[in-house]
Amino acid sequence: MASARLRHEHGLTLLRDAVNAANGVVRRSLAGTLNEDDAGTLANALEKLRSATNWLEGSNNFESAHQVLDHFGRVRRLLFADDCALAYAEGVYQHTCPVALAHNRVGLSIGAIIEESECSICGLDPDDEECFHVTGRYYDNQQCVVVVTKASMDHVAIVERPDFPDARLAAVPMSTAAMREVLGDKHQPGVRLTCDRCLSKCSGIVWPMRL
Template sequence: MRSYAESCRLISENAGADLSRIPTWAETTNDLAWRGIHATQPQQRHLLGIWEPVGSRLRLAAWRRSEGAAFAVARGHQAHLLGLDRSRYANPAFKPQTLDAFAAVTTGLPWLAAERFARQALVRAVEAFNFLEHSPVHDMAHHHAHEIAAFVGGIFGCEVPFEGGEYWDTCPISLMHRRWGLSVGFSAVRFCSLCGEDLDECPHMIDTLYEVLVARASDGTCTACGQPVCDHMVGEFVHVRPHAVIREAMLHEVSLVRNPRDPLARINRMDITPEVLRQSLGTDPAGRPLACYGCLHPCSGFSFPID
């Protein structure tokens, strides 16, 4: 929430925006339902008609607020290179990276900072949903992630990465709806953090405090807590409980599961097949830049691994 609030603050201060006039995902989703627009392409046209004027207005307002300072450091052709061409700011196809260069010279990167905070907020919202999936606030976390995703996509825009000859789905909100996680199967010996012996055979008990002389191991970790950086002073005596140190782990398998033990052990990107691209676009994009508007659309539900 803090990153989302910071992004909104920067937009409000640097573009003079009334945040109440920025659409929300819930509003646009309800609007589509009320109008009976259910097909993907008509939905996209309608949603872009709502969001693009908002993004253009904010970028133009940010440009106007910094115009005087900008021309104090950049004039003529150089000003155009810095992204000060008014027509580009009014153009819905304008990329926020242009304003980033402009803001870097004039206002300390407010627009870039707002975008970074917004994208960080989206990642955190998705992580929160992964932790809260089976809690009573599941629906609230799901809705919140959608709201931030629409804010990011509607204001700043998103592109589909093209790497290694393939397009990739790296969108946090898209991947959040693929409820696939990774579960690692391995075996290992647990060693005692105090004496270094097998934890099942050494005399130390996990729930017992022991007095330990603080020193640094050969790898730089603290002999009391096992951390590379801590507040323990070398040479002092402290009371600590032993803990297990995993060494000599042997990996047996990695499974694709619905509920990984670590809620964050999720897929972070998936390739988009040429068939899917041709079906969606009607042609092969052949490496050309692709804009993604999926985060603006209504939720299409979750998908799960086959048991």
């Protein structure tokens, strides 16, 4: 697990890089020079901003990252509305948007006995004295992580703040009944639905483990 200092440093790096990329899209939009890659650039920036909220959770910069995420979520909805649709799979709508997911502060923690692992940078055991890489840091644009090569799994727990900050939900399902409460009884599952969440005022962060 990365130290609080390294978490904070990495979170600030993600925040800075994402803001720079997203602001580039905004500048090109104002200049009328958007290119075919800008939708993807902004989508990637939002993923980084979600990650930044994860790494900055518990720090004084968390709320700033949250506000920046909301801001650029709105920008994406205004510039690339076609990309802001609810995912639909196996008869269920799902929120997969990083902005929506970042507001639901739950994560996953794996209980396991790690028998063998290696550093993603050098391939050595992270406890080997010849491995000088720090988990969470980037080396030549590659993030250092511990790669578990052999383990005995025990359980997966839902927690508020996982040891690995990005161990979060990839999607949140939305029941058909809940959708019909909003859209009416004539709503038919499978119809493409554009999400307008980011056009409304943020309703705040949800901390399910504290409810």
